[in-house]
Amino acid sequence: MSGMFxxxxxxxxxxxxxxxxxxxxxxxAIGFGVAASMITYAVFRxxxxxxxxxxxxxLFVPQIDNRGPQYNNGGEPPDALNYTxxxxxxxxxxxxxxxxxxxVRLSVLPEDARKAPFxxxxxxxxxxxxxxxxxxxxxxxxxxxxxxxxxAPVIVISRSLNQKLFGGANSVxxxxxxxxxxxxxxxxxxxxxxxxxxFDMFSGHAYSEPSQVYIPFNRAxxxxxxxxxxxxxxxxxxxxxxxxxxLRGQCVWISPWVELSSATxxxxxxxxxxxxxxxxxxxxxFNWAPNVRLRDVPGWLEYKHAVxxxxxxxxxxxxxxxxxxxxxxxxxxLAKFMRRxxxxxVRRALGASRADIxxxxxxxxxxxxxxxxxxxxxxTGVGMLGVGLVFEPEIAHLARLDLSLVxxxxxxxxxxxxxxxxxxxxxxxxxxxxxxxxxx
Amino acid sequence: MLKMTHLSKVYRTxxxxxxxxxxxxxxxxxxxxxxxxxxxxxxxxxxxxxAGLLETFTGGEYHLxxxxxxxxxxxxxxxIRNEKIGFIFQAFNLIPDxxxxxNVEVPLRYRGMKALERKQRIMDALERVGLASRAKHYPAELxxxxxxxxxxxxxxAGSPRLLLADEPTxxxxxxxxxxxxxxxxxxxREGATIVMVTHDPELATRAQRNVHVIxxxxxxxxxxxxxxxxxxxxxxxx
Numbered sequence: 001m002s003g004m005f006x007x008x009x010x011x012x013x014x015x016x017x018x019x020x021x022x023x024x025x026x027x028x029a030i031g032f033g034v035a036a037s038m039i040t041y042a043v044f045r046x047x048x049x050x051x052x053x054x055x056x057x058x059l060f061v062p063q064i065d066n067r068g069p070q071y072n073n074g075g076e077p078p079d080a081l082n083y084t085x086x087x088x089x090x091x092x093x094x095x096x097x098x099x100x101x102x103x104v105r106l107s108v109l110p111e112d113a114r115k116a117p118f119x120x121x122x123x124x125x126x127x128x129x130x131x132x133x134x135x136x137x138x139x140x141x142x143x144x145x146x147x148x149x150x151x152a153p154v155i156v157i158s159r160s161l162n163q164k165l166f167g168g169a170n171s172v173x174x175x176x177x178x179x180x181x182x183x184x185x186x187x188x189x190x191x192x193x194x195x196x197x198x199f200d201m202f203s204g205h206a207y208s209e210p211s212q213v214y215i216p217f218n219r220a221x222x223x224x225x226x227x228x229x230x231x232x233x234x235x236x237x238x239x240x241x242x243x244x245x246x247l248r249g250q251c252v253w254i255s256p257w258v259e260l261s262s263a264t265x266x267x268x269x270x271x272x273x274x275x276x277x278x279x280x281x282x283x284x285x286f287n288w289a290p291n292v293r294l295r296d297v298p299g300w301l302e303y304k305h306a307v308x309x310x311x312x313x314x315x316x317x318x319x320x321x322x323x324x325x326x327x328x329x330x331x332x333x334l335a336k337f338m339r340r341x342x343x344x345x346v347r348r349a350l351g352a353s354r355a356d357i358x359x360x361x362x363x364x365x366x367x368x369x370x371x372x373x374x375x376x377x378x379x380t381g382v383g384m385l386g387v388g389l390v391f392e393p394e395i396a397h398l399a400r401l402d403l404s405l406v407x408x409x410x411x412x413x414x415x416x417x418x419x420x421x422x423x424x425x426x427x428x429x430x431x432x433x434x435x436x437x438x439x440x
Numbered sequence: 441m442l443k444m445t446h447l448s449k450v451y452r453t454x455x456x457x458x459x460x461x462x463x464x465x466x467x468x469x470x471x472x473x474x475x476x477x478x479x480x481x482x483x484x485x486x487x488x489x490x491a492g493l494l495e496t497f498t499g500g501e502y503h504l505x506x507x508x509x510x511x512x513x514x515x516x517x518x519x520i521r522n523e524k525i526g527f528i529f530q531a532f533n534l535i536p537d538x539x540x541x542x543n544v545e546v547p548l549r550y551r552g553m554k555a556l557e558r559k560q561r562i563m564d565a566l567e568r569v570g571l572a573s574r575a576k577h578y579p580a581e582l583x584x585x586x587x588x589x590x591x592x593x594x595x596x597a598g599s600p601r602l603l604l605a606d607e608p609t610x611x612x613x614x615x616x617x618x619x620x621x622x623x624x625x626x627x628x629r630e631g632a633t634i635v636m637v638t639h640d641p642e643l644a645t646r647a648q649r650n651v652h653v654i655x656x657x658x659x660x661x662x663x664x665x666x667x668x669x670x671x672x673x674x675x676x677x678x
Contacts, residue, residue, distance in 0.1 A: 007549060354518075
């Protein structure tokens with residue numbers, strides 16, 4: 001840091017102390033503007049990020065229109081599969097990896113009989129679920145394809161459930177009881193809860209509480225475990241009176257995923273889907289042209305409107321408010337700087353170039369920005385408590401004041417204030433020293 | 441040291457052109473002490489601000505220390521102001537928020553001088569004007585004469601080749617004015633080139649040479665009728 005820069009900071013601090021009211025007004029304007037922007041950005045960031053950036057272009061959702069143009073959603077196939085199509089896709093096994101899943105909610109019976117059973121959310125899925133979605137493990141791993149085929153009573157539990165049931169010890173090989181059924185623990189995941197939960201947008205669980213258990217899809221079917229997510233029988237379909245007719249019917253409730261690692265594989269799978277739908281038409285099940293989709297994660301999130309519109313609107317409003325605060329700051333800085341025209345004249349006479357004046361006054365503005373940023377961080381922290389008043393609770397709880405947000409708040413405050421100070425500083429640098437000195 | 445040839449300065453508005461300086465010629469040699477006199481509005485201060493590169497001129501030539509300055513950019517002009525010129529103003533023009541030490545330091549800061557050398561020069565300059573003991577005082581805590589001596593110390597600290605003084609005693613009482621004038625004479629004896637603008641004929645006589653300005657031009661007093669008219673209006677013998 002050069003001596004002149006430090007000197008300019010000292011001059012800035014002295015100048016700011018000299019006009020505490022004006023300084024406070026500027027700092028407050030920046031602070032409130034930054035806080036409003038950061039709070040809404042924290043929400044927006046939480047809901048708009050890529051939940052699996054390393055693989056989002058390799059994971060795809062196959063969709064098949066099993067209802068026809070009369071009932072589908074504006075030409076779009078349903079967002080999930082019925083049991084018939086889900087099983088058919090799994091059997092065809094046309095992807096490198098593939099899984100089908102549905103949400104479950106099971107009752108855990110603790111070993112200690114004195115403790116009451118409790119419900120946990122989870123998923124019934126196939127073994128490829130874990131490597132496909134890069135699920136991190138604390139102990140063990142997911143189950144194998146053989147376990148899927150054998151309808152094995154195995155389970156993967158979350159780190160928090162493992163802590164609750166086994167005190168955080170390695171529980172691989174231990175048995176637990178869910179809904180009166182015994183399962184053998186094969187893996188304990190690290191804390192893992194991608195936001196939004198892209199693989200379960202259909203069930204409305206994109207932002208709900210983290211999953212605690214994962215059990216094999218086939219085992220869940222054997223045990224007739226009902227979905228805890230959506231079951232969409234729209235378009236004239238019916239739930240059916242019994243389980244078998246429901247499974248054979250057109251109700252969609254299973255989320256399918258496939259992993260495809262090249263454009264060729266994607267194209268091949270797309271053709272397979274179309275071919276499958278065409279086969280169904282020829283078999284008399286569909287009496288409409290094949291209507292299929294294959295969306296990757298970003299495309300899927302966009303299609304499902306994963307970013308709530310209110311978060312986008314709130315961000316725009318907050319940024320607008322920040323801009324208004326900055327415009328006010330420009331006015332205050334202009335008043336402050338131009339009151340020092342005679343000082344500027346003297347400095348210019350004594351050898352300060354326009355660039356020196358720029359440096360001095362921008363350093364002062366930077367200090368206002370830093371102070372405003374610090375106030376903004378405090379206000380952001382306070383404001384986080386009230387996010388729930390504006391957003392749905394399950395979205396509001398995602399907003400967090402972490403180190404990256406603190407850094408961003410300070411950076412934005414300083415950069416925006418320095419940017420806002422360019423006009424007042426330009427005016428200050430244009431002061432004609434001769435006129436100032438003559439007028440004195 | 442300072443040579444202006446056929447120099448003019450015109451202030452233009454949409455409807456009127458005002459000549460502040462017209463065919464202005466002056467040649468100040470190195471080591472000279474020149475007093476520039478003239479009535480109010482004659483262009484003395486405009487000459488001084490152009491001489492000090494605080495203002496540009498409209499036509500003619502200006503050589504400062506052998507350099508033609510008309511085409512210099514802001515950085516180059518600032519550098520010359522900082523290194524070659526010292527200013528002393530009628531209104532002192534100290535920065536009120538800075539103490540005496542920091543005021544004297546201002547031009548040295550812009551020269552990028554190291555802290556140790558800055559300190560040495562500041563204290564030497566303050567010693568010279570007899571205010572070393574007031575280094576931590578603020579301008580408001582000093583008398584007018586002391587403030588002007590601080591301004592002189594500020595001008596001297598950078599060891600400029602040329603000192604430009606605009607009515608340096610104009611805001612001082614007689615006794616303080618005498619002290620400041622003696623200081624300027626001492627500085628001149630040590631080799632500095634000084635150009636002093638003044639209204640005061642008595643002060644002007646203490647310079648080596650007088651240059652009289654009327655209506656933006658340097659005039660020969662003995663031959664210029666305007667001088668005689670001015671003297672007549674003032675009731676003094678020509």
